[in-house]
Amino acid sequence: MSTREIPLFIDGPEGPLEALHLDTPDAVGVALICHPHPLFAGTMQNKVVATLQRIARDAGYATLRFNFRGVGQSAGGYGEGRGEIDDALAAARWLGERHPGLPLTLMGFSFGSCVAGNAAARLESDGVALRRLFMLAPPVERFDVELPVDCPLTVVQPEDDEVVTPARVYAWSESLDKPHELLRVPACSHFFHGKLIELKELLQPRLAPIGAAG
Template sequence: MSEAPLTLQGPAGPLEARLLLPEVPPLGVAVVCHPHSLHGGSLGNKVVHQTAATLGHKGFAVLRFNFRGVGASAGAFDAGVGETEDLLAACAAVRARFPGVELWLAGFSFGAYVALRAAPACAPARLITLAPPVNLFDFDALPAPGCPWLLVQGEDDELVPAAAVRRWLSGQARAVDARFLPGVGHFFHGRLNLLRQTLEQALFDSS
């Protein structure tokens, strides 16, 4: 695999990004969204990086990018609204670059909220939400995506209680492939290999 920096045109100005490419024509393309912009979230986050690497090793092209106001991306934090617009612009860019292949959408923490917000307009072939902060944002107002949906949540998450995620899931009309990981906190400290294994098993073992 190889990874290169690039700049996307976003609705608030340039967006800093990195594109991971497999050595063969990609099976699909994935866009991975980072955690909260005001709390150190960026495309360099280790959970985002691990997710991108896992998908890349499975033959996907993977785009990581900084939301508005993070790193070299123009603009200012917009509580998920503008970030959703950023994500839709990123999805449009990769669809133009990789026509005819599936688009997968993934997000960690705040990025999971943004990914779920964008899913109806982006229409991904698959959605991946990691530690979605259902207790911090209004997830109840978001419609379910019209695609297969994987959710990965740590049982020992100190920021997003697993019980809160279970309560929210119980109200979802659409089936969600929910994987609750014992001994895992919000940032997957020391458990990135378990995250990789979980993603591989959930997304690829049955294919």
């Protein structure tokens, strides 16, 4: 089985979006991965994003990571969050057409986690089958997030985050009516320096199909 992602472009609201797609035979699901803030060097090549892709790959998922508008070779310019949600929805539609019938998992890091959360809410309201939502170090102090109602949510927050205020994430988590799990990662910075293996150990079991053994 090839584990090499294929570079391609997908149709986005402002023009082509640069992406990397892994087409996994007999995939158990599909995973869409959203990168950090475009104005602060966030791209789909970010090491946390790349790690999320490998985690999903190793769990048997087909994957898609992509550059938001204005990043890399993606057309357009920064959309102040709203545009990036539209980009994620376009990417999700492409994945759904490419892999019909497979449930979608959304994963996002930093700014990308808020984009993923909002996109998941809109997809769920449109009747798209969602398996899970993972939000890593979400900057909820700076971006509003509307979450899906039924899709299981896992929030992963570094305890020594220097970019996102951990206490604000914890307070946001406590305020949610939606059942979810909050995973705190001790002695961990925003970019998960030295903690990527631990991140994989946290997420891999949670990527198993709901109800699967183990």
